[in-house]
Structure formats: C-alpha cells, structure tokens
Amino acid sequence: MDQVMLKIIFLTLIKLRRHKTNFELSRLFSISEHSVTNIWITWLNFMSRKWRELDLWPSRDLVRFFSPLDFNLKFPSTRLLVDGTEMPVKKPKSPIAQQSTYSTCKNRNTVKVLVGCSPSGLVSYVSDSYGGSVSDRQIVERSNLTNLCDTGDSIMADKGFNVQDLFAPSDVTINIQTFFKKRNRMTGKTVLRDRKISSKRVHIERIIGLAKPFKILTVAINRT
Known part of the structure; x- marks a missing residue:
C-alpha cells in the first residue's frame, strides 16, 4: 500500500474518531478543504457499501459456543x-421533519437505531x-x-421493548423485567429473575457506550 493511500485512510479514521473539521484536516495533511470533503464522502460511501455485504448474524450454535x-x-x-x-441531528427546517426527529427522551432532534449483541459481546x-x-x-x-431469529430463541431487552406479540408466531421469547403494577407485590422469585436479567442486559449498554468516544456520534449532524 503506497503512502498516499495510507494518508487517505488515516484521514478518514481521524474524521470518524475525532470529528475534526475539514479545515484542521486540510492543514494537517497539506491539502485543500475541497479534497478533504471528497475523500471523506468517497470513503464513507465505500465503507458503507462494503460493510453492508458482511453477514453479522452468527448461527445459534456459534452464539452458544462463545457465550x-x-x-x-x-x-x-x-x-x-x-x-x-x-444520535443528535441538527434541527430540520421542515415542521414535519422536526416532529418525526424530535425525541421526548432526549428533548432534542435525534435519529434512533436498535443495536444488538450476542451474549459474548459481538455486535x-x-x-x-x-x-x-x-x-x-x-x-x-x-x-x-x-425473521432472523430461530424457533426457541430468546431476546433480552429493557422494559420498553414490549414486542412479545410480534415474536410469538416465531416462538421467540422476549426476556424483559417485570412491569410493576400498583398494589401488587412481586414475589421473591420474580425479583431474583429481574435481577438476573438486569445484570446480563447491562452488557449491551456497555457495548453501545464503547461507541460514544467517537465524537461524530455525539455532535449534531446535518440531516443530509
């Protein structure tokens, strides 16, 4: 691999990790801001298309072997x-877009994704x-x-993931903590089960937390 290609890859990685401005990168690599923009857009699209070809979903046997x-x-x-x-996004001009991207949880405009990992920590x-x-x-x-899950599988999530009816036809179980109802006391067995789920479910929160140092995910981006 020649030096030019190494510098291009290094520039892309810096942009992903530190979210440096195009001006900073242009001074660092002695190129124009326009060149930085072209490199960034080209490689971002390239990585997106190539990584989509990867099959991230492991087989059931593989998941259990490494659990x-x-x-x-x-x-x-x-x-x-x-x-x-x-992830935060800049406030769109369109009222409809503002409404669709506004998160009542974060009190700002965001985009939302679901992230899942295996028990061993593989995204x-x-x-x-x-x-x-x-x-x-x-x-x-x-x-x-x-459609990805097999019969007999189970998914672990928080209380907001109340989708048992969607997975019931596939015989897939959703392990979530028990909803506490007023005037109803939970049994000791239920409390212990919820504690076990909570202690295991925290792993996905830690996995997501590993992405937070990437500033590009924490700084409001343009909706385009």
Whole structure:
C-alpha cells in the first residue's frame, strides 16, 4: 500500500474518531478543504457499501459456543441482547421533519437505531436509522429482526421493548423485567429473575457506550 493511500485512510479514521473539521484536516495533511470533503464522502460511501455485504448474524450454535458459562446456565436460549440508542441531528427546517426527529427522551432532534449483541459481546445486529420520535416497537415492526431469529430463541431487552406479540408466531421469547403494577407485590422469585436479567442486559449498554468516544456520534449532524 503506497503512502498516499495510507494518508487517505488515516484521514478518514481521524474524521470518524475525532470529528475534526475539514479545515484542521486540510492543514494537517497539506491539502485543500475541497479534497478533504471528497475523500471523506468517497470513503464513507465505500465503507458503507462494503460493510453492508458482511453477514453479522452468527448461527445459534456459534452464539452458544462463545457465550459465557454463566449466561448458558441462566439464559441458555439467548440469541441477542438489544437496546436502542440515539444520535443528535441538527434541527430540520421542515415542521414535519422536526416532529418525526424530535425525541421526548432526549428533548432534542435525534435519529434512533436498535443495536444488538450476542451474549459474548459481538455486535450482531444494527437496524436502519429512524427519526427520534419512533418507539422500539415501531423499529422492530419495520425491521427483519423477527425473521432472523430461530424457533426457541430468546431476546433480552429493557422494559420498553414490549414486542412479545410480534415474536410469538416465531416462538421467540422476549426476556424483559417485570412491569410493576400498583398494589401488587412481586414475589421473591420474580425479583431474583429481574435481577438476573438486569445484570446480563447491562452488557449491551456497555457495548453501545464503547461507541460514544467517537465524537461524530455525539455532535449534531446535518440531516443530509
């Protein structure tokens, strides 16, 4: 690989990780801002198209083989741990776009995706992105997640992932914490089960947290 190609790749990685301005990168690599823009757009599209060809969804046997022992003992059928995450976007000019991207949770305009990982920590599912106003259920309804899971699998998620009816035809179980109803006390068995789910589900939150140092995901981006 020649030096020019190495510099182009390095520029792209810096942009992804540190979200440097085009002006900074142009001074760092002694090229014009226009060249920085062309390199960034070209390589971003290239990586997007190539990475889409990768099959991130591992087989059930592979998931169980690499699952931690404690996971296999307590939740042996778990195929995926899933959670939603949001990235900020600049406020669109269109009122309709403003409404569709406004997140009541973040109190700002965002895009939202579902991210899933195997019990071993492998990121195996990333949904398409949607406006921040959509719910987890709406994303699942529009995704192919129900078709990816096999009969007898289970998915671990938080309380907001209330989609049992969508996965019931495929005989896929959704492991979420129990909804607490007023005046109803949870049994000790239920409390212990919820604690086990909570202790395991935190892994997907940590996986998503690993992406937060990439400033490009935390700085409001243009909707285009």
